[in-house]
Amino acid sequence: MAQMNMKEAIRDALRVELKNDPNVILFGEDVGHVGGVFRATEGLQAEFGEDRVFDTPLAESAIGGLAVGLGIQGFRPIAEIQFVGFIFEALDQMVVQAARMRFRSGGKYNSPIVFRTPFGGGVKAAELHTDSLEGLLAQTPGIKVVIPSNPYDAKGLMIASIRDNDPVFFMEHLNLYHAFRAEVPEEAYTVELGKANVVREGSDVTIIAYGMMVHTATKAADQLAEEGIKAEIIDLRTVSPIDIDTIVASIQKTNRAIVVQEAQKSAGVAAEVIAQINEKAILHLEAPVLRVAGPDTVYPFAQIEDSWLPSPKRVIDAVKKVVQF
Amino acid sequence: MSKVPYEVYTEDVEALSVLSPEGKIVNKDLLPDLNDDQLKEIMYRMVFTRSWDDRAVNLGRQGRLGFYAPVSGQEATMVGSEFALQKEDFVCPGYRDIPQLVWHGLPLYQAFLYSRGHQHGGQIPDGVNVLMPQIIIGAQILHAMGIAMAYKLKKQKQVVIAYTGDGGSSEGDFYEGLNYAGVYKLPVIFFVQNNGYAITTPFAKQTAALSIAHKAVAAGIKGVKVDGMDVLAVIKAVQDAAERGRNGEGATLIEAVTYRFRPHSMSDDTSKYRTKDEEGIWSEKDPIARLAKYLAEKGLWTDEDTERVREEAKAKVNEEIKKAEKTEKMTVSGLIDSMFEQTPQHLEEQKADFE
Numbered sequence: 242m243a244q245m246n247m248k249e250a251i252r253d254a255l256r257v258e259l260k261n262d263p264n265v266i267l268f269g270e271d272v273g274h275v276g277g278v279f280r281a282t283e284g285l286q287a288e289f290g291e292d293r294v295f296d297t298p299l300a301e302s303a304i305g306g307l308a309v310g311l312g313i314q315g316f317r318p319i320a321e322i323q324f325v326g327f328i329f330e331a332l333d334q335m336v337v338q339a340a341r342m343r344f345r346s347g348g349k350y351n352s353p354i355v356f357r358t359p360f361g362g363g364v365k366a367a368e369l370h371t372d373s374l375e376g377l378l379a380q381t382p383g384i385k386v387v388i389p390s391n392p393y394d395a396k397g398l399m400i401a402s403i404r405d406n407d408p409v410f411f412m413e414h415l416n417l418y419h420a421f422r423a424e425v426p427e428e429a430y431t432v433e434l435g436k437a438n439v440v441r442e443g444s445d446v447t448i449i450a451y452g453m454m455v456h457t458a459t460k461a462a463d464q465l466a467e468e469g470i471k472a473e474i475i476d477l478r479t480v481s482p483i484d485i486d487t488i489v490a491s492i493q494k495t496n497r498a499i500v501v502q503e504a505q506k507s508a509g510v511a512a513e514v515i516a517q518i519n520e521k522a523i524l525h526l527e528a529p530v531l532r533v534a535g536p537d538t539v540y541p542f543a544q545i546e547d548s549w550l551p552s553p554k555r556v557i558d559a560v561k562k563v564v565q566f
Numbered sequence: 567m568s569k570v571p572y573e574v575y576t577e578d579v580e581a582l583s584v585l586s587p588e589g590k591i592v593n594k595d596l597l598p599d600l601n602d603d604q605l606k607e608i609m610y611r612m613v614f615t616r617s618w619d620d621r622a623v624n625l626g627r628q629g630r631l632g633f634y635a636p637v638s639g640q641e642a643t644m645v646g647s648e649f650a651l652q653k654e655d656f657v658c659p660g661y662r663d664i665p666q667l668v669w670h671g672l673p674l675y676q677a678f679l680y681s682r683g684h685q686h687g688g689q690i691p692d693g694v695n696v697l698m699p700q701i702i703i704g705a706q707i708l709h710a711m712g713i714a715m716a717y718k719l720k721k722q723k724q725v726v727i728a729y730t731g732d733g734g735s736s737e738g739d740f741y742e743g744l745n746y747a748g749v750y751k752l753p754v755i756f757f758v759q760n761n762g763y764a765i766t767t768p769f770a771k772q773t774a775a776l777s778i779a780h781k782a783v784a785a786g787i788k789g790v791k792v793d794g795m796d797v798l799a800v801i802k803a804v805q806d807a808a809e810r811g812r813n814g815e816g817a818t819l820i821e822a823v824t825y826r827f828r829p830h831s832m833s834d835d836t837s838k839y840r841t842k843d844e845e846g847i848w849s850e851k852d853p854i855a856r857l858a859k860y861l862a863e864k865g866l867w868t869d870e871d872t873e874r875v876r877e878e879a880k881a882k883v884n885e886e887i888k889k890a891e892k893t894e895k896m897t898v899s900g901l902i903d904s905m906f907e908q909t910p911q912h913l914e915e916q917k918a919d920f921e
Contacts, residue, residue: 266719292719298749303708303742310712313697314720333739338705344904345698347689351907383905406907435910482910517912 245425248281248418250392251357254399255282255319257429259289265403266311267294269304269321269357278323279359279418301327305334305356309342313350317403325360325412326369328378339408340383352408355399361414361453361503362550365543371415372540373502376509378410379481385409385434386481390455392423394478397432405434414452437484439491443471446560447491447498449514451477454501454551461556470564480510488514489522496527497563501556506534528566531559574783578776581791581823584798587851589859598650598802605857606866608649608797612641612854613872615665617879618674619828625887626832631681635662636828639795642853643759643822645669646800651727651808656695656713658706658728662759666729667696674882678890685896685904695724704730704737707756711743714752714817725753725811727804733764735778744785744819753811755804756819759794765830766839782819794824795851825851 245253258265267282273296276283286294297304301322308318322328328335339352362371378386387402387409389395395413402409440455441462450458455476462472473491477483492498498518500511511532518530533551541549586592600608619638625631637644644665648657657663657670664677671694680687680699688698700706710728717724734740735758747754758778762769775781782789788810792803800822807818825848829836836845861867898920902913909917 298742298745300742300745302739303711303746306705306708306739306743307712307715307746310709310714311716312712313709314713314716316716316719333702333705334708337702338709343906344685344901345688347685348904349688349690350697482912485912 242424242426244422245392246419246422247389247392247395247413248279250396250425251399251413252281252283252285253425254396254403255285256288258400258403259285259293261429262317262403264315265293265317265319267319267321268297268307270297270299270323272296272321277321281413281418282321301330302334305331305339308354308356309334309338309352312339312352312354313342317353319355319357319403322356322358324366324370325358325372325374328358328374335408335410336378336381336384340381343407344383351406353406354408355402355411356408357411357413359415359418360412361416362540362546363416363453365546366415368542373504373535375412375480376504379510379513383408384481385479386412387434387479388412388414388452389478390414390417390440390452390476392425394432394438394476396425397430398434398478400429401431401434404431409434412452416453417456420456432478435479435482435484437487438476438478439473439487440476441472441474443473443495445471445495445497446564447473447475447488447495448501448556448560449475449477449488449498450501451480451510452503454503457551457553458501458556460553461560464553464557465560470560472560477510483510483514483517485517485521488518489525492518492522493525496525497566498526499531499533499556499559499563501533501551502535503550504535505537506532507537509534528563531563533559576776579779579791581793582799582803583793583796584802585796585856585860587795587856589856589863591860596799596802598798598805600798600801602864602866605861605864608645608801609854609857609861609867609871610875611645611649611669612797612857613875614879615641615645616854617876618883621880621883623828623832630887630891631678632683633661633831634681635831636826637662637665639825639827639848639852640759640761641665642797642800642857643757643794643824646797647727647729647757647804647822650801650804651725654695654724655808656710656724656726658697658710658713658726659699660703660706660729660731660734661699661701662731663729664699667699670694670696672696674886675889675893678887679893682890684890684893685900686893703734704739704743706730707734707737707739707743708746710754710756711746711752714747714754714811715750717753718750723812725755725808727755727757729757729759731758731764732760732762732769732772732778733767734758735781736764736772741781741785744781744787744817747817748786751814751816753814754817755807755811756817757804758819758821759824760821761824761826763826763830763839765834768839778821779819785819787817787819789819789821791821791823794822795853795856797853797857
């Protein structure tokens with residue numbers, strides 16, 4: 242089995258599906274000739290030709306509209322928005338046009354589109370390049386939101402997203418592209434959308450996280466283990482829809498939980514997770530479910546980014562609060 | 567290509583015109599190749615569309631239709647542009663462009679259902695190449711560009727037409743779509759019905775450009791301005807644009823200058839923003855009267871024909887609105903089931919609240 246980092250695993254997934262299905266088509270700003278600003282699509286144009294992997298003019302709404310038009314003609318577009326901060330330019334095409342297509346045509350047309358975008362902070366990027374806007378997208382009916390935390394999941398989730406007949410927003414954390422390597426099978430495989438993964442078992446508290454925060458939570462759990470607190474970590478993998486069954490099963494065991502998200506605190510994925518826990522598992526809880534998140538501010542300039550982002554220490558503090566409640 | 571110094575396209579263009587308001591051919595060289603039966607069919611469709619519009623306005627007042635954007639005055643642009651295309655070509659409409667959908671194959675009762683807010687209005691029958699009416703002014707321009715790229719990639723000799731208005735030509739999506747179509751040389755026609763007002767805002771406040779057709783220059787595509795009250799000129803312009811698209815010569819922007827005789831929608835009052843004098847000037851350019859004069863002179867059309875088509879249209883509209891009214895009501899469960907191919911668990915659970 243090959244060792245890949247998350248970026249290579251994503252590229253491998255794209256290559257596998259470009260090879261498997263002639264209707265898969267990939268485009269975005271700078272994705273063709275040079276393979277994207279992060280080189281996530283490097284070599285794909287050379288391998289599959291300019292009809293299948295190509296650069297677009299610099300206009301995000303048109304990238305979205307191009308995907309919608311190709312989608313209703315039987316193509317399976319993978320459209321890249323270069324940085325998450327640029328999605329606002331394309332929101333109408335994503336959350337209005339693509340997400341409503343199946344409903345408003347009564348099933349005649351659909352939008353089998355993957356919108357890819359790098360997101361998340363901690364890489365000292367220029368202003369408006371990094372943010373965590375998954376809550377905004379998760380609130381959109383008709384669109385799934387997928388966020389991998391490791392190379393194996395990234396490949397399997399990407400292939401599942403490409404094969405899905407509805408729009409999927411696939412968010413790739415910038416800090417995970419090159420963070421580490423792991424074993425990734427060479428063949429095609431899928432990781433089911435909408436299914437969370439228990440990445441660490443424990444009996445004292447459940448930490449629900451996704452993307453980069455799975456790793457922040459893991460660091461915290463290592464330190465907590467030294468103090469005798471055994472944390473179970475759930476990696477959501479898909480933040481819309483949320484796999485509440487896996488969360489409830491864990492809480493039935495631990496009776497305590499926190500949710501960790503890099504995004505701003507209010508009205509986001511963590512809030513939704515807690516609302517669903519409230520509906521389905523409140524009687525199993527021994528303490529309130531706390532959130533560890535960014536403050537409700539605009540995403541900061543690079544200089545204070547590291548203090549803004551949730552740290553293992555803040556996760557540890559929250560866990561201790563619910564354990565000692 | 568020869569170069570002119572410094573300044574680009576500072577001259578206004580004259581609109582393409584074939585038929586004068588008096589029904590005389592003014593430009594024989596540009597007369598589209600149409601036989602007598604085709605000319606009669608065009609006339610039939612324009613008269614039918616006008617009568618259906620009359621009836622729909624009344625149905626709207628009676629509460630039997632929902633949102634309805636009247637079309638009278640724009641029959642030449644609507645009927646003519648669609649007539650110039652082939653059945654396999656694709657139509658991406660704005661919200662007012664219901665006649666093009668119907669003449670391209672959408673059953674009339676489904677158009678009424680769309681107006682009434684019923685999902686079946688958008689269940690386009692197989693073999694009818696149209697999208698549902700677009701509300702977000704400009705979004706369909708980008709869809710058209712995507713569909714055109716699909717045709718180009720599949721090497722199918724089909725073209726796509728996207729409709730918008732003078733207001734739509736100010737949208738960012740309009741410029742993005744034209745630009746992409748230029749870069750990829752797509753078989754697409756951007757057809758702008760410039761009816762003078764975006765709801766109430768006059769064209770003079772919409773753009774400082776000499777014409778909408780000029781905007782093609784910036785995208786490197788062909789731009790054409792046409793008399794939108796002259797159905798023969800409209801057909802000529804669209805036929806030429808379609809041929810260019812089919813031959814791999816790329817996109818065309820057509821500005822058709824027209825006028826809506828009625829308000830923007832049923833909740834609009836034209837007296838607040840335009841004068842009776844202006845309305846009078848435009849009613850003399852009536853596209854139906856103009857073609858009727860031409861066809862009468864050729865012995866192809868009489869007032870009795872007009873009356874016969876009006877009666878036929880009335881009967882058809884009555885039949886189709888009844889069919890729309892009899893269509894089974896939508897349900898919230900049905901809505902939930904049409905969000906995704908496979909309804910996820912949380913939505914299945916939410917369905918229980920509505921059953």
